[in-house]
Amino acid sequence: MSIISGCGESGAPASSETAAPAAAAEPELPNVEIDLDEFVILMDARVPAGPVTLKLANRGFEEHNLVFVVVESDSTVWASDGRLSPGERRSVTVDLSAGEYRAVCDYSDHEDRGMIVDFLVEENSE
């Protein structure tokens, strides 16, 4: 996230006008887009640690699900609520700690067909 300070405008130092909305309701979470298709999972290789909103989309013509597995322990930390129908979209909030993960569609033989991808969850260094 970039913080833009208007430089050289009025000479007055920009007071720390953060992006906090007037009503400090729910903070906007980073979006992580994940497309499911035959037979591939398309997503960024890096995901920020902490709460994020997964934007799931089944772009295929078969049903697909999604499971997150911690690579080191081979333990499932998150799974979609059942399968997504063809064309279905979902927004889901997850909270992942830093580490190496694997995203898998374990429906039918989809994993063997290629619906498996590793990704890294990392703390924001900013």
Ligand SMILES: [Cu+2]
């Ligand atoms: Cu699948």
